[in-house]
Amino acid sequence: MTQAVLDKESFCAQVIGCQETMFRTARAILRSDEDAEDAVQEAICTAFARRDSLRDTEKFKPWMLRILANKCYDACRKRRSTVDLDTAGELPAPEDDHAQxxxxxxxxxxxxxxxxxxxxxxxxxxxxxxxxxxxxxxxxxxxxxxxxxxxxxxxxxxxxx
The missing domain is CATH 1.10.10.10 (Winged helix-like DNA-binding domain superfamily/Winged helix DNA-binding domain)
Structure with missing residues (x-):
């Protein structure tokens, strides 16, 4: 178990190593490339600021993904939309065409x-x-x-x- 605080270069190397996983995870939760990019960016900033809380550098990826998931769920809570019931009837019905x-x-x-x-x-x-x-x-x-x-x-x- 490695308990040293990651320096900037080590932190960046770890982030680069899991950047695809981070984006894919954020995209899966948020369903938007732009929102996913924002969440990844926020998670990286938060993780860097709190890198002293990482107890085992071998577990960087799950630690980082946990921070990212929290950022994604925060974004979901912030953007929960409300629907005006007066306009709800005007929305187009989803297509049932599964031909493709x-x-x-x-x-x-x-x-x-x-x-x-x-x-x-x-x-x-x-x-x-x-x-x-x-x-x-x-x-x-x-x-x-x-x-x-x-x-x-x-x-x-x-x-x-």
Missing amino acids: RLTLWQAVLSLNDDLRAPVTLFYYDGLSIREISRVLGISEAAVKTRLSRGRARLRQLLDEK
């Missing part, structure tokens, strides 16, 4: 927030169930359940025509 088959990534992005983040972290970023549990702040059993439900939903989405 979804790609796997499109299907993953269409999952609800609770399923999308664990699926992305597990299958795209290679995190273990224990690491995902720490990153998302949920139990390992909840991670397993969400992965199972996510897989079932993906199967359903990809089988639709």
